[in-house]
Amino acid sequence: MEFRQLKYFVAVAEELHFGRASETLHLSQPALSKQIQALENSLEIQLLERTKHWVKLTPAGQKFLETARRVLREVEEGIQVTRQVADGQSGRVRIGLTEATLFSLAPKIFSTYRERYPQVDLILSSGGTEAHVEQLRTHQIDVGLVYLPIREPSLAIYPLYEETYIAALSASHPLARQKQLSIASLADQPLVGYPRSLAPVLYADFIKCCERAGFVPNIVQEAALAQTRLGLAAAGVGIAFVLADLQNLSAKGVVYRPLSDDFPKLKLAVAWRQNESSPVVQEFIKVIRAIVLSQLSA
CATH class of the missing domain: 1.10.10.10 (Winged helix-like DNA-binding domain superfamily/Winged helix DNA-binding domain)
Structure with a gap:
């Protein structure tokens, strides 16, 4: 038949x-x-x-x-x-997000993409760069927002923009009276840092910046989540560092202060597999690039 x-x-x-x-x-x-x-x-x-x-x-x-x-x-x-x-009109895209992009870039990306492609399912997860690279390599996610540098030949990388860190400290902290904090002003101050295992390059760059300023940073606590670092700062445990995009997070008793230009910055990028053939994934990447370009030119 x-x-x-x-x-x-x-x-x-x-x-x-x-x-x-x-x-x-x-x-x-x-x-x-x-x-x-x-x-x-x-x-x-x-x-x-x-x-x-x-x-x-x-x-x-x-x-x-x-x-x-x-x-x-x-x-x-x-x-x-x-x-x-x-045609990239239907299917599924699994996305790995960083903590900062959850509150900054991601909402605009998802609202724009869902408006254009309502029949595509977006499956979201969050984590660090090393986790996203491994998940891409093992086909657990399709697209990852990651921080450079990355040395993984199986991945295609498109740099997006630099993310700047700011200091978060208790409103009663003596340095809260300053409009901007320099690296040198952090000497002898208890600090709440980001775990080395989640951002080894950033961690190493921060240590080098402090050493160039003539001191070894006094990191009294490490916390992966920004909300945790903000809570520790509010409790007076130490000065915490969060990405500038997160300063809109509500944190009672915390003030934010910009850091001097020599503080390390993170280079955000979007990563996907070199041999990725899914039209829906390719369309998702195009939306990310277009949104970032429009923001940078605004």
């Missing part, structure tokens, strides 16, 4: 006339009759009763018509979905 034979049978069953059906199908009447006969032979079932003057469905033909219509409908729906996937 061939797929086209189902279409031919439905046309004849609906018209109950070979001549009219052949015109609808743009097929000669003898060819149409031959295809219907071939369908009946393959099924070993008589679907139509016909004479020179009339055509009607057998009871088996009436039942088969329901099946044929359902198959044709499901195939058409399948073709439509397949075309949507091929």
